Amino acid sequence: MKRILFLLLAGALVLLAGCGGKTAPEKTKEGKLPVVASFYAMKEMTEAIGGDKVAVTTLIPEGTEPHDFQPTTKSMKDLSRARVLVIQGLGMEPWAEEMVKAAENRNLVQVVAAREVPPIANEDAEEAREHGQYDPHAWLSPACAQVEAAAIVRGLSQADPANAGYYQANGEKFIGRLRQLEAAYKGKFQDLPRKEFVTGHAAFAYLCRDFGLEQNSVEGVFASGEPNARQLASLVEYCRDHQVRTIFTEAAVSPKTSESLAREVGAKVVPIHTLEGGEGEGDYLVQMEENLARIYESLK
Ligand SMILES: [Zn+2]
Numbered sequence: 533m534k535r536i537l538f539l540l541l542a543g544a545l546v547l548l549a550g551c552g553g554k555t556a557p558e559k560t561k562e563g564k565l566p567v568v569a570s571f572y573a574m575k576e577m578t579e580a581i582g583g584d585k586v587a588v589t590t591l592i593p594e595g596t597e598p599h600d601f602q603p604t605t606k607s608m609k610d611l612s613r614a615r616v617l618v619i620q621g622l623g624m625e626p627w628a629e630e631m632v633k634a635a636e637n638r639n640l641v642q643v644v645a646a647r648e649v650p651p652i653a654n655e656d657a658e659e660a661r662e663h664g665q666y667d668p669h670a671w672l673s674p675a676c677a678q679v680e681a682a683a684i685v686r687g688l689s690q691a692d693p694a695n696a697g698y699y700q701a702n703g704e705k706f707i708g709r710l711r712q713l714e715a716a717y718k719g720k721f722q723d724l725p726r727k728e729f730v731t732g733h734a735a736f737a738y739l740c741r742d743f744g745l746e747q748n749s750v751e752g753v754f755a756s757g758e759p760n761a762r763q764l765a766s767l768v769e770y771c772r773d774h775q776v777r778t779i780f781t782e783a784a785v786s787p788k789t790s791e792s793l794a795r796e797v798g799a800k801v802v803p804i805h806t807l808e809g810g811e812g813e814g815d816y817l818v819q820m821e822e823n824l825a826r827i828y829e830s831l832k
Contacts, residue, residue: 553636623664
């Protein structure tokens, strides 16, 4: 009898040891797949594909500059209750790995949306040392977004196979619209003699790669500091050399320097969306199209 009790106890202990971590609920109270996305653009893309079968929360609160984010107690709690985590990758979420470890969520499916996107190296040596070797802003390119959407379809389908067909159909529709957008603007940009534009922080390298354009910016890839006098002077020269008549500003970067630059070179200031913090109106595709239309307008 004693021996049987011992065996039972030992079995229970083994079972406990094998249960390190928690299991997130399969569905929310409303019967939806619980998903967390790192920031606004990831949430938008996940909702376009997940439709009414998913409940998506962002880990980085709207209005927070994502390049400076540190996980909070609330974001930890959200992650421990999610079945899927969607992040961009390419160094956009340097905190993600530690956070996933700490959450100990055993049935979490992780989607690194940009995993199969051909990366662009971060050319600023100091930023590369501090933030990693790649530019993370792939979600602002219609070509890269198609690759990312496919990754999200796979992740949602893995976590919720019963609705795989639904995610697939939404994914195809979303990718189709991105393809149309890409095709429409490829021709338009090709016909323009000018290709250079200036933004708040250097978030558009992947978009530039799609369309053969060139960006310059007030702040670097990670929006980590105002330019010094020498950098500002060379930016003024760049604007004059390339007849830049529009300076784009973003919600997350202070427009002060952009405004004085615009005054200096006689340009106007126009908002552009980085889709990092969710300040713009309209969904992902609407804001992407607005970006392309405004850049095109500025180069005509
Ligand atoms: Zn950025």
